Amino acid sequence: MNSESEECFRSKIEKYYSLEQSFVPKWYCYRVVTPIYVFTHFINFSSIKGKLLLLIVRGELSEKKICEFLKIVDENNKNIQFDKFVKLNNIFYNEMEMNGIAFLPYKYHSIFETQDKDLYLNTIVTFPIYNCEFNGNESSEEVKLLRRDIVSTIDWDREVSPIIKIRYNNLKTGSRTRGNKFYFVSLNVVLNELDNLQNDDFPDSFVELENYKDEYIHVSALNSSVFLIVNKNRTIVLQDKIQKIKDFTIDFLTR
Secondary structure, X not given: OOHHHHHHHHHHHOOOOOOEEOOOOOEEEEXXXXXXXXXXXXXXXXXXXXXXXXXXXXXXXXXXXXXHHHHHHHHHHHHOOOOOOEEEOOOOOOOOOOXXXXXXXXXXXOOOOOOXXXXXXXXXXXXXEOHHHOOOOOOHHHHHHHHHHOOOOOOOOOOOOXXXXXXXXXXXXXXXXXXXOOEEEOXXXXXXXXXXXXXXXXXXXXXXXXXXOOOEEEEEEOOOOOEEEEEOOOOEEEXXXXXXXXXXXXXXXXX
16 A cells, blocks of 8 residues: 555544554554443554555453464465455464454445445455354355354454354244255354254254355254264264264364
8 A cells, every 4th residue: 555545544544533553563553442342443554555454352352462363464465355255264373272364355344334435445354263153155244144143253262153054943842944044053052952852752853054164964863862963965974862962063063
């Protein structure tokens, strides 16, 4: 970005926020304070010509974590696309357990959308992820839904929140998904529906799952204590008690 463009973007942001130099070279920051949280926004004006890179962190984090992540962002920004969500896998961090990076161009986020169209169109949001939290092929609406309901990307201390699609029918509880469509849900919802199979006397009840690799399993009960997992080819993957079924499922969704 040339100095004229950088100054233009800086002045636009400073209409709304108090911008200051952060503890990371070439990265600036401003804070949004709410009654519950402080949100720190880190912005880089110079890494990508004509674009802003932005990271949002909720609460207090160690400088080591932030410095490490922003350094890795700078090393990988050549992979950014201006019209598509980009997910990079197998990133090694020393300071945290996550193992990926996400880059979101406009349409996939809402930063500055109601304040300044130029800022909105030219801001790329980035954050660390677990590989299993996104598959990289999500639409803009799916990314927004996942970030709102499943993955708190501003919380770096979160537990792993895998992307999961579910279709199920529990004939005893009457709970089911509609039609043949799979729906995004949290891991807690999946575990709850597996528990519900334990108390189900109807052999046609089932839980179907797809993970972030688009792999598929079908879970059903043979009886009150033995459960069955089969794959898309209807091959038996596991036949065991519910805890083993749940352990396998968690690994299937997060590995």
